[in-house]
Amino acid sequence: MVDLLANRKREQTARGTNRLVSELFDDRRGGSQLKDPTSMAIQLYDQPGFVPLKGPDSSLAELTDFICAAQMARADDAHLGELPHEDESGPSHVHGDPPKDKKRKFFEDERWERKKHRAYEKKHMDDDETIRLPNPMIGFGIPDEPWHMSHRTLPEPAIGPPYFYYENVALAPKGVWNTISRFLYDIEPEFVDSKYFCAAARKRGYVHNLPIHNRFPLMPLPPSTINESLPLTRKWWPSWDPRTQLNCLQTCIASAKLTERIRKALEDWDDEPPLHVQKYVLDECRKWNLVWVGRNKVAPLEPDEIEMLLGFPKNHTRGGGISRTDRYKALGNSFQVDTVAYHLSVLKDIFPGGINLLSLFSGIGGAEVALHRLGIPMKNVVSIEISETSRNIVRSWWEQTNQKGNLIDFTDVQQVNGDRLEQLINSFGGFDLVIGGSPCNNLAGSNRVSRDGLEGKHSALFYDYFRILDLVKCIMGKNQ
DNA sequence: CCAATTATGAGCGTGAGG
DNA sequence: CCTCACGCTCATAATTGG
Numbered sequence: 317m318v319d320l321l322a323n324r325k326r327e328q329t330a331r332g333t334n335r336l337v338s339e340l341f342d343d344r345r346g347g348s349q350l351k352d353p354t355s356m357a358i359q360l361y362d363q364p365g366f367v368p369l370k371g372p373d374s375s376l377a378e379l380t381d382f383i384c385a386a387q388m389a390r391a392d393d394a395h396l397g398e399l400p401h402e403d404e405s406g407p408s409h410v411h412g413d414p415p416k417d418k419k420r421k422f423f424e425d426e427r428w429e430r431k432k433h434r435a436y437e438k439k440h441m442d443d444d445e446t447i448r449l450p451n452p453m454i455g456f457g458i459p460d461e462p463w464h465m466s467h468r469t470l471p472e473p474a475i476g477p478p479y480f481y482y483e484n485v486a487l488a489p490k491g492v493w494n495t496i497s498r499f500l501y502d503i504e505p506e507f508v509d510s511k512y513f514c515a516a517a518r519k520r521g522y523v524h525n526l527p528i529h530n531r532f533p534l535m536p537l538p539p540s541t542i543n544e545s546l547p548l549t550r551k552w553w554p555s556w557d558p559r560t561q562l563n564c565l566q567t568c569i570a571s572a573k574l575t576e577r578i579r580k581a582l583e584d585w586d587d588e589p590p591l592h593v594q595k596y597v598l599d600e601c602r603k604w605n606l607v608w609v610g611r612n613k614v615a616p617l618e619p620d621e622i623e624m625l626l627g628f629p630k631n632h633t634r635g636g637g638i639s640r641t642d643r644y645k646a647l648g649n650s651f652q653v654d655t656v657a658y659h660l661s662v663l664k665d666i667f668p669g670g671i672n673l674l675s676l677f678s679g680i681g682g683a684e685v686a687l688h689r690l691g692i693p694m695k696n697v698v699s700i701e702i703s704e705t706s707r708n709i710v711r712s713w714w715e716q717t718n719q720k721g722n723l724i725d726f727t728d729v730q731q732v733n734g735d736r737l738e739q740l741i742n743s744f745g746g747f748d749l750v751i752g753g754s755p756c757n758n759l760a761g762s763n764r765v766s767r768d769g770l771e772g773k774h775s776a777l778f779y780d781y782f783r784i785l786d787l788v789k790c791i792m793g794k795n796q
Numbered sequence: 797c798c799a800a801t802t803a804t805g806a807g808c809g810t811g812a813g814g
Numbered sequence: 815c816c817t818c819a820c821g822c823t824c825a826t827a828a829t830t831g832g
């Protein structure tokens with residue numbers, strides 16, 4: 317059994333990837349036997365498609381994977397490992413009655429174990445170090461606000477080339493952003509709510525090494541209220557619905573049955589419904605992001621409307637064989653273009669001739685659309701996206717917007733190795749920007765089934781973002 | 797027509813922040 | 815206390831495709 321506490325301690329005391337690198341490196345040079353988590357990690361990471369860089373400079377690239385894997389293995393240990401026994405209260409003390417039946421007892425025990433586990437995690441987590449979300453969530457600054465941070469000092473290893481930009485949900489389980497930040501060269505994440513850029517909230521964290529002075533927003537500025545964004549709803553908006561902005565646009569929408577129930581609940585009242593009905597309707601409207609489209613009629617947003625709110629061109633995700641539900645899903649998983657573009661705007665002066673882009677988890681091409689709308693030419697775009705329909709969307713957008721550059725696409729980030737990256741980098745001289753938002757479904761609060769954190773099946777692909785970014789850094793550094 | 801695929805509706809729980 | 819969250823799974827219904 318691996319010494320869980322020692323590992324956790326080590327993880328806590330390690331400050332930054334460099335420290336992790338050197339620790340692991342020293343272990344290896346000293347010829348010491350690989351410890352359990354590491355060998356587990358190597359097995360874990362011994363997947364088809366992963367090929368470490370060859371040659372004299374391979375050590376860093378290998379170490380990168382090494383660290384990822386070790387981290388993952390350690391996290392696994394934390395899940396599987398037995399917790400220290402707590403002597404005082406047990407389930408029977410909490411639930412005074414004797415268990416009613418076997419099933420119930422099992423259920424209660426499960427709950428108890430989970431609670432104990434969390435209590436343990438809390439007790440042993442360095443609370444001071446946990447990243448807290450800013451309020452208001454305006455990151456390092458938003459357009460038309462007097463308060464701006466114009467300069468920051470990046471840790472030395474964080475500095476490009478290439479520039480990079482990583483995105484994920486802000487409200488991830490505790491500690492997730494600490495881990496992300498630690499891997500991404502100890503850069504402090506920038507947390508921004510897109511409600512400052514459009515009429516819908518979208519609380520996201522961004523880790524990037526871009527300059528932050530002289531940012532500018534996309535023009536024209538999108539409308540910032542529901543009223544202005546969806547003018548047809550104005551006529552039907554009841555005075556007792558105080559919403560001026562929408563909640564986060566998600567991947568699921570309300571059922572037709574629900575909107576019908578709401579209509580029925582309202583039809584008995586001539587003017588204002590009683591308070592309890594108002595509350596019911598408003599709660600559902602907030603929960604499902606419903607808008608008023610007729611007398612007593614609410615409806616979920618149409619895909620076109622979501623496209624518009626997120627800053628995509630109309631019909632961006634329409635047609636080409638994509639179903640309606642897949643449209644909602646792809647849109648719900650996407651960037652808010654204006655928000656991202658504001659951060660990327662600083663690249664315009666740095667690269668007047670255009671950029672080479674590596675886009676991971678491209679989805680429907682939020683990054684590409686943002687750069688295009690900023691007027692930053694894309695010379696070569698390597699886009700990696702697992703969904704065929706999403707790749708088709710980006711491809712057809714690329715053709716319809718008469719892009720001059722090359723769009724090269726791949727399917728799976730896990731298949732991208734050092735050799736392939738080296739080829740690409742040699743063929744057009746390196747990437748200027750590595751951008752991507754890795755899967756959030758194991759981090760997002762809406763997930764009641766598998767909110768497993770960064771080690772979750774899908775969200776663990778974050779480590780591939782880091783692996784690929786670090787490979788690019790290594791290869792480009794080598795060629796200088 | 798029948799089988800296969802896809803769409804819909806409902807229910808699902810909790811952590812974190814204010 | 816309150817609100818909010820780039821979701822998942824299952825059963826069932828609807829649609830597609832040969």
